[in-house]
Amino acid sequence: MHKAGxxxxxxxxxxxxxxxxxxxxxxxxxxITSKAxxxxxxxxxxxxxxxxxxxxxxxxxxxxxxxxxxxxxxDFVKSAFEDADLLIYMVxxxxxxxxxxAFFNKIKKSSVPVLLLLNKIDTSSQEVLEEQIQLWxxxxxxxxxxxxxxxxxxxxxxxxxxxxxxxPESPAFYPKDQLTDKPERFFVNETxxxxxxxxxxxxxxxxxxxxxxxxxxxxxxxxxRSVIMVERDTQKGIIIGxxxxxxxxxxxxxxxxxxxxxxxQIHIELYVKVNKNWRxxxxxxxxxxxxx
Ligand code: GDP
Ligand code: K
Ligand code: MG
Numbered sequence: 001m002h003k004a005g006x007x008x009x010x011x012x013x014x015x016x017x018x019x020x021x022x023x024x025x026x027x028x029x030x031x032i033t034s035k036a037x038x039x040x041x042x043x044x045x046x047x048x049x050x051x052x053x054x055x056x057x058x059x060x061x062x063x064x065x066x067x068x069x070x071x072x073x074x075d076f077v078k079s080a081f082e083d084a085d086l087l088i089y090m091v092x093x094x095x096x097x098x099x100x101x102a103f104f105n106k107i108k109k110s111s112v113p114v115l116l117l118l119n120k121i122d123t124s125s126q127e128v129l130e131e132q133i134q135l136w137x138x139x140x141x142x143x144x145x146x147x148x149x150x151x152x153x154x155x156x157x158x159x160x161x162x163x164x165x166x167x168p169e170s171p172a173f174y175p176k177d178q179l180t181d182k183p184e185r186f187f188v189n190e191t192x193x194x195x196x197x198x199x200x201x202x203x204x205x206x207x208x209x210x211x212x213x214x215x216x217x218x219x220x221x222x223x224x225r226s227v228i229m230v231e232r233d234t235q236k237g238i239i240i241g242x243x244x245x246x247x248x249x250x251x252x253x254x255x256x257x258x259x260x261x262x263x264x265q266i267h268i269e270l271y272v273k274v275n276k277n278w279r280x281x282x283x284x285x286x287x288x289x290x291x292x
């Protein structure tokens with residue numbers, strides 16, 4: 001018997017959705033930082049076994065749209081309810097109760113099984129953990145609850161086995177050697193964006209989009225040229241930094257990760273371009289793969 005299906009991971013920003021997906025897949029498909037809005041797209045991570053294929057989808061966190069980019073991000077979250085065989089709703093220890101009753105009703109009415117994962121239990125005492133489990137049991141009585149630590153891989157395997165149990169009998173949807181639906185350039189863009197999130201303060205990371213113009217693979221080396229798009233000249237100056245030092249650091253950190261990811265030597269060239277108000281411009285957003 002072969003089982004296969006789609007599993008969507010939803011939850012507030014920063015609860016650990018991307019960390020969990022990477023733990024399931026065993027590869028860093030989704031970038032992770034402590035900042036909200038790190039994940040902008042829906043990313044598929046595919047876990048293959050002889051008799052199963054689990055297609056996980058990591059979504060941006062649930063947020064209220066404040067500008068057009070965020071609205072488009074919320075479309076990913078909405079569609080996550082519609083096309084899954086199983087839903088993972090992730091919360092973290094100490095998370096303030098969501099006020100959004102409409103969201104909870106959606107979970108209660110869900111026609112597919114929902115697993116509630118209470119994440120980051122490595123940060124909590126046994127007492128607090130039990131309290132929190134009780135709280136969620138009252139809030140969502142019909143949902144299975146699993147305390148986990150995505151970061152420390154605690155209970156992750158058990159949750160994965162439960163997922164396979166719950167998935168329908170079905171042939172595979174993707175070739176068995178496929179890990180994700182995203183092209184190589186996507187991982188280059190995301191890796192650079194992660195380094196920008198880590199290296200710059202305030203609003204800078206949110207004004208940035210990355211586009212890889214060249215991805216040229218040779219036998220032992222991959223040559224990459226990517227452009228970092230910002231909204232204003234001042235942002236361009238900040239990204240580049242004094243004598244180019246800041247940009248150089250981003251390039252070095254990205255190269256290190258990409259060499260691990262692709263298993264090849266990487267040569268990376270970064271430059272910065274001003275593209276006014278790309279965040280509010282629907283055509284630009286389409287070009288970068290949102291609204292799809
Ligand atoms: P997302 O926004 O829901 O995708 O969350 P991320 O996966 O990007 O994680 C947000 C932050 O929480 C990062 O700093 C992670 O390292 C951290 N994190 C994720 N899972 C755990 C966990 O199980 N324990 C702890 N202590 N931190 C975690
Ligand atoms: K995050
Ligand atoms: Mg994420």
